[in-house]
Every structure is written in structure tokens, then in C-alpha cells.
Amino acid sequence: xxxxxxxxxxxxxxxxxxxxxxxxxxxxxxxxxxxxxxxxxxxxxxxxxxxxxxxxxxxxxxxxxxxxxxxxxxxxxxxxxxxxxxxxxxxxxxxxxxxxxxxxxxxxxxxxxxxxxxxxxxxxxxxxxxxxxxxxxxxxxxx
Numbered sequence: 075x076x077x078x079x080x081x082x083x084x085x086x087x088x089x090x091x092x093x094x095x096x097x098x099x100x101x102x103x104x105x106x107x108x109x110x111x112x113x114x115x116x117x118x119x120x121x122x123x124x125x126x127x128x129x130x131x132x133x134x135x136x137x138x139x140x141x142x143x144x145x146x147x148x149x150x151x152x153x154x155x156x157x158x159x160x161x162x163x164x165x166x167x168x169x170x171x172x173x174x175x176x177x178x179x180x181x182x183x184x185x186x187x188x189x190x191x192x193x194x195x196x197x198x199x200x201x202x203x204x205x206x207x208x209x210x211x212x213x214x215x216x217x
Contacts, residue, residue, distance in 0.1 A: 145179060151180070
């Protein structure tokens, strides 16, 4: 992916201290033509190279309802996790991910509902309870 006028992708990848195998490639500045850039051969070559070097590649994109970037890079993904915040996201906004799921536009799509409060009565039971208190770890500690 490098040429005379560009650096190698490895020059932009940062190893995160405190983690054995966590590396980050930041987005950098927003180009004037992001969709055009994402459709370029350079992006295809970048993903091909990164797939050879890394077991997992996680791409954090803008919400699919706001920009088309997510749909453009969908061809490079093995799975999509659509993150929704409980009691914050308007349920009508879930119509788009439902449509994308039904049309198979995002491979292996799932929805992650975060910021839920189990004390507000969600769940099931018959008037008796069972609660297990577990230590909450940040997501990156599971990697």
C-alpha cells in the first residue's frame, strides 16, 4: 500500500500500552470526500493487509442512518454489531437496522443493547429472586 509519496500503514498503527496485543489505527482528519476514499483501491488493499496481520479488526463507524460509510465498507466485514443505548434511542430509529438485517446488507448483524438497568423490572420471575453480583470489567479487559 505504500508508494513513493505515502507512508506504510504500519507507520500509523499505535500499540496501546498496558495491553499485550491491542493496536489502534485512528481515523485522522476527515477528508473532503470520505465516501470516495472508502471506495478506493487503497482501502481495499489496507483491509487485505490488515487481515493478514491481525486476528480481529474492529471498525467503529458512524451510525448507519447518518452516513453511507458503514454500508460502503460492509464488504470487508465478517460481522456487524449495531449498538443501541437503552432509554435513549428512539425506537423508530430501529426501523433502518431492521430493514438492513432483512435485506442482508450487513453480514452477521446483531444488536447490542447497552446501559440497561435490571432494577427497573426487566426480566422474569415469580415473586422470588436470585441475584449474582459480579465484578464489571471494561470491554477491553476481555480481549
